[in-house]
Amino acid sequence: MKRVRRIIRNIIAFFFISTILSVLLYRFVPVYITPLMLIRYAQGIMAGEKPRLYHRWVSLEDMSRWLPQAVVASEDNLFLEHSGFDFQQIKKAIEENKTRKRARGASTISQQTAKNVFLWPGHSFVRKGLEAYFTFLIEQLWGKKRIMEVYLNSIEMGKNIYGAEAVAKYHFGTTARKLTRSQCALIAASLPNPLHFNSSAPSLYMQKRKRKILWLMDQIDPVKF
Numbered sequence: 640m641k642r643v644r645r646i647i648r649n650i651i652a653f654f655f656i657s658t659i660l661s662v663l664l665y666r667f668v669p670v671y672i673t674p675l676m677l678i679r680y681a682q683g684i685m686a687g688e689k690p691r692l693y694h695r696w697v698s699l700e701d702m703s704r705w706l707p708q709a710v711v712a713s714e715d716n717l718f719l720e721h722s723g724f725d726f727q728q729i730k731k732a733i734e735e736n737k738t739r740k741r742a743r744g745a746s747t748i749s750q751q752t753a754k755n756v757f758l759w760p761g762h763s764f765v766r767k768g769l770e771a772y773f774t775f776l777i778e779q780l781w782g783k784k785r786i787m788e789v790y791l792n793s794i795e796m797g798k799n800i801y802g803a804e805a806v807a808k809y810h811f812g813t814t815a816r817k818l819t820r821s822q823c824a825l826i827a828a829s830l831p832n833p834l835h836f837n838s839s840a841p842s843l844y845m846q847k848r849k850r851k852i853l854w855l856m857d858q859i860d861p862v863k864f
Contacts, residue, residue: 670696670792679795701816703819706791706826709827711859717747718787749778754773756793796830802815
């Protein structure tokens with residue numbers, strides 16, 4: 640039993656030390672690859688497609704100032720105020736999901752970043768627990784500016800497209816820095832399901848959602864770090 644307890648203790652210690660060190664590392668080092676990128680790449684191979692992965696890291700300063708504003712307005716308007724979790728939205732989602740056919744999520748930008756960088760897609764209790772753990776870590780060790788920078792570089796923004804620079808190039812023929820206010824709103828409009836909603840060829844629904852996001856961008860304070 641002593642040996643078993645020692646093994647368990649060592650496993651727990653290794654988990655906490657390795658995860659904290661990895662979060663600290665990504666505080667300073669660009670995130671060039673994520674689990675979702677690898678999963679999508681493998682899925683493409685298994686589907687018989689030519690595997691592609693479009694991603695290029697750029698600093699937050701090299702992105703349009705409208706992009707953080709658009710994703711905050713669309714995805715998480717309390718991003719600069721909460722500590723990683725929007726408990727009011729979580730409570731609201733739980734109540735709404737009692738009568739909705741399709742569950743509504745309430746993940747913050749911080750939670751989405753933690754999931755994208757350190758975890759895999761899914762809805763199991765284990766994965767959600769790990770998501771909460773990594774969300775707490777990045778909030779404490781990164782800060783809001785770094786979270787936003789990693790989020791906008793790592794999030795899926797189209798088929799095989801990850802991050803602001805890639806979507807700017809392949810959907811709009813420009814750079815992340817030169818994205819217009821309207822283009823940023825379209826990108827934000829696609830984020831609930833970027834494999835279904837194409838920011839380069841927006842449907843009527845996406846155009847309507849873009850207009851709402853542009854309106855919301857005017858209602859919130861400018862996103863400053």
